[in-house]
Amino acid sequence: MPMTTALKSLRETPELRHLSQIVSGLDEGVILIDPDGSLLWANRAALAMHGVTTMEELGRTTADYRDRFKLRYRNNHRLLPADYPMERAVGGERFSDVIVEVTVAGEAEPRWVHQVRGLSLDDHDNDDSCCAVLIIQDLSALIEAEDRFEQSFNANPAPAIICRLADLRFVKVNDGFLEMTGHIRDQVLCRTVYDIDVLRNADRRDLAKERLCEGGTIPQMEAELELPNGGTKLVIVAGQPIELGDQPCMLFTFADLEPRRKAEAALRHSEERFTRTFKMAPVAMAIGARDGHRLCEVNDAFSAMTGYSSTDIIGRALADVGLWADEGARSAIERAIDDGRDLRGHEARVAGHDGHQIDCLVSTEAITLGGDDCVLWAFHDITQRKATESELVEAIEAVMKDTSWFSRSIMEKLARLRAPQDEIGGAQLEDLTAREREVxxxxxxxxxxxxxxxxxxxxxxxVRNHVARIYAKIGVNRRTAAAAWARARGFDGSAPPAPSAPRASQS
Structure with missing residues (x-):
């Protein structure tokens, strides 16, 4: 309640000198005010808090002070003359912790933030108050630091929330937390850590609660935040003790693990689909480590082709199992894998569990499975095809020794089977002379x-010389191959020159 008792002046009294000597060295600013509104004295700290060095610069009266310094509250409302702390103290009012921003007259922005207390000194002889006192603390650096923290806290994209340790109520929350969870700011700031459990399902929840009670650092740990819509979000949460306005608090920061959880789930489903496809594939397949060429999985088609069960071969290197019938082929394949090259249709021969040999086309592909570097093997059994091709070649060889009873179209088809066009060399008919074409x-x-x-x-x-030159030019060494080469190019000798009488010699 304001006190209206008349004040007795201390001007030019020993009490004023003694009082000034006592308070002159205090860190807090002290201003003594006469009951008539005159500023009697101020210590160096009070002068420095106003950017002046003399009482004349501070003002000789409360009215002078109001002319030189404009005060406003932190909410930007300017103080009326009667609301100035000096005027309230002169009026006999006692107050504490009034925070004002102080602006030098003529300037737009405040220079200082002061916390002011007002009291009066009493005359013990007659119980009258004889002097008004303002005690000032400069909060400028503290407020500036808090403003910087507030700005960085709000601008930080990392989700964060602060609770007061005294009652565990949330006092600050940034936009990152609101965006991550979908909460509304006003609904968060009126609740406690028990209402919005930031440690829900934490893997070290007991430790976190203990550190929270002690005001100690909470280490990083995974937790699940409950969302307003009823879902949950996987996060990493950590707590750091801080002070806000001399109040112990806990700063909780979060990292959103939901994208990682979704990615892990997608990867797990993908690997499950791959595993099912791998198991059901009709082609013999195996999965092995790149390092050491040890197998870690085989499918049913592989076991059927080779006779090796998964227990026979998993965990062993292919060389140790004796799968390769040809050591040279094994070395070439493993060297290609070690060099980081994938194989496509590499012909090799493998040995089954009972020792029978299998002709295969081997393909490999580097893959990542469960975070490990692996190799996917595919073995295409061509044993039957090779046998059929050999029988066909032998049949063609036998047939082409006597072609008189085959039509020309059948001969051409057989010739193309024997020498496919993709195996033909680069020579053309134009490379042969007229006589060589006749031959x-x-x-x-x-x-x-x-x-x-x-x-x-x-x-x-x-004739033999011409035939030899033809062989050399077109890259063959047999008559059947030469005939196949010619027919593949549409040249079948359908109109050869008529026979003539033999001559003794002619080039």
Whole structure:
């Protein structure tokens, strides 16, 4: 309640000198005010808190002070003259912890933030108050630090929330936390850590609660935040003790692990689908480590092809198992894998569990499974195909020794089977001379060297020389291959030159 007792002046009294000597060295600012509104004295701290060095600069009266310094509350409301702490103290009012921003007259922004207390000194002889006293603390640095913290706290994209340790109520929350959880600010700031459990399902919850009670650091740990919509969010939470306005608090910070949890779930589902596909694949497949070439999984088709069960082969290197029938092929395949190269259709021979040999096309692919670097093996059994091809080649060889009873179209098809176009060299018909083309045409008709010599009227040695040059140019070494080469290019010798009488010698 304001006190209206008249004040007795201390001006030019020994009491004023003694009082000034007592308070002159205090860190707090002290201003003594006469009952008539005159500023009697101020210590150095009070002058420095106003950016002045003399009483004249501070003001000789409360009215002078109001002219030189403009005060406003922290909510930007300017103080009326009667609300100035000096005027309230002169009026006999006692008050504490009034916080005002102080602006030098003529300037736009405040320079200082002061916390002011007002009291009066009493005359013990007659119980009258004889002097008003303002005690000032400069909170500028503290408020500036709090403002910087507030700005950085709110601007920080990392979710964060602060609770007061005295009652565990939340006193600050930043936008990152609100965006992560979907909470509304006003609904958070009126609740406690028991209402919004930031340690829900924490893996070290007991330790966290103990540290919270002690005001100690809470180490990082995984927890699940309950969301307003009824869902949960996986987070990493940690707590750091701090002070806000001399009040012990706990700063909780969070890292959103929900994207990681979704990614892990997607990866797990993907690996499950891969495993099912791997097991059911009709092609023999295996999964092995890149380091050491040890197998860690085989599918049913692999066991059926080789006779090895998973217990026979898993955990062992292929070389130790004796899977490779050819040591050279094993070295080449393992060297390619060690060099980081994937194989496609590499022909190799493997040995089954009972020792039988299997011709395979081996393919490999580097994969990551469960975070480990692995190799996916695929073995395509071509044993039957190889046997069929060998039988076909032998049949073609036998047939092409006597082609007189085959039609030309059948011969051409057989020739193409024997020498596919993708295996043909780069020579063309234009690379042969006219005489070489004549000789090749007769070769395509199945004539031997003597018959060709009689047909062309040249010596047998001449024909043999022409045939040798044809072989060299087109990259073959047999008549059947030469005929296949010609037919593949649409040259079948359908109109060879007519036979003529043999001559003794002609080049």
């Amino acid at each position: 090749l045409a007769l070769v395509c008709r199945g004539l031997d060297d003597k018959t060709i010599a009689r047909t062309l009227g040249v010596a047998g040695n001449t």
